[in-house]
């Protein structure tokens with residue numbers, strides 16, 4: 001159904017991971033098909049949805065804060081419907097409906113097809129909820145509506161859920177069991193993006209290496225094959241993927257990356273800790289040595305590949321020595337970038353049930369500060385090494401600081417700023433790097449990429 005002027009308007013706010021960004025695009029698609037238009041202005045909305053994250057307590061706190069803001073809005077506009085969707089909806093379920101005048105509907109990550117029906121229900125004054133998790137749902141047939149301004153790069157979800165059960169992590173509980181999406185529907189979506197002029201696609205899953213699709217005749221497609229299929233069909237489009245699990249990242253995949261120039265030279269490989277003892281408590285399925293062996297394989301098979309990571313500090317029982325092992329592993333790998341977090345106990349997880357959150361908050365903070373400082377040095381070193389070199393940059397937009405400059409990324413996922421000249425977003429430009437700031441490479445265009 002097409003939306004028309006005067007149709008109801010949906011405003012959606014998204015927290016958490018890239019998967020949530022991708023899910024919000026599915027939600028906007030489902031709503032548009034039911035005559036509800038998207039608006040970027042909350043004041044114009046008849047329906048407000050908050051797509052939420054439960055990964056750390058502070059992610060949930062932010063959402064409670066936003067709910068208060070919308071409660072005030074509801075006072076002025078009583079017909080406004082407010083819904084919580086995503087991981088927090090799944091984790092907290094009916095609890096979210098208990099408070100008066102706060103939330104009208106609660107919808108878990110596998111129930112977005114039910115949104116229109118649940119909205120009808122909520123519109124009659126009843127509170128509506130569906131938090132059923134599915135073993136099959138991949139939203140394969142839904143064309144996500146890319147409502148963000150960036151028309152250069154897009155996310156494509158290739159699987160949902162997670163079976164890893166890392167002891168600290170809420171995801172298997174909020175997103176359910178792992179399931180892969182039909183490769184045909186993935187390739188069709190990538191083809192559609194190519195036709196619309198997109199130049200970069202990121203294939204998304206909680207653990208992309210375990211992507212697996214089985215045909216009726218028993219033949220299977222794994223992640224390396226899927227990635228190669230997408231890359232070969234669209235040589236002008238950059239392919240990225242996220243996230244890889246260190247236990248499952250195979251030489252086969254690394255060789256696929258090495259053999260296809262449009263698969264980006266960047267791997268996000270969350271280590272979480274540099275101590276094998278803590279990794280075991282985290283149920284990560286690898287030791288420090290095994291992780292470092294995978295790093296060697298990346299460096300050997302894909303020279304010049306950037307590597308980034310996630311690190312949790314202050315996991316239950318983490319000693320000073322464990323912490324020092326994390327610092328030494330960071331040095332040894334020389335990460336180009338890292339996301340770093342304080343451990344946050346999540347109710348219902350194995351760590352919450354079996355371990356005591358016994359590292360005092362000030363120790364967690366102090367360790368986090370040390371880790372962030374070290375990563376600052378490593379990131380600066382990684383950027384300095386790029387000075388004097390040429391990189392192919394995919395232009396994403398105009399620099400926030402100066403209208404005369406463009407920004408984009410290298411294949412290694414480093415942000416580059418350079419004088420615009422006559423170049424435009426969506427173009428590949430060869431840029432010579434001449435300096436760097438803590439977050440950015442700075443250069444001059446050396447010509448288009450032919």
Ligand code: 5AD
Nearest residue numbers: 168169270310311312341342343344
């Ligand atoms: N506390 C802190 N960080 C967490 N992460 C996942 N669960 C927790 C938790 N309970 C981090 C991990 C993961 C990233 C997405 O979030 O580093 O890789």
Ligand code: SF4
Nearest residue numbers: 016017053054055087
């Ligand atoms: Fe994404 Fe995990 Fe947060 Fe859910 S809990 S939104 S899967 S990061």
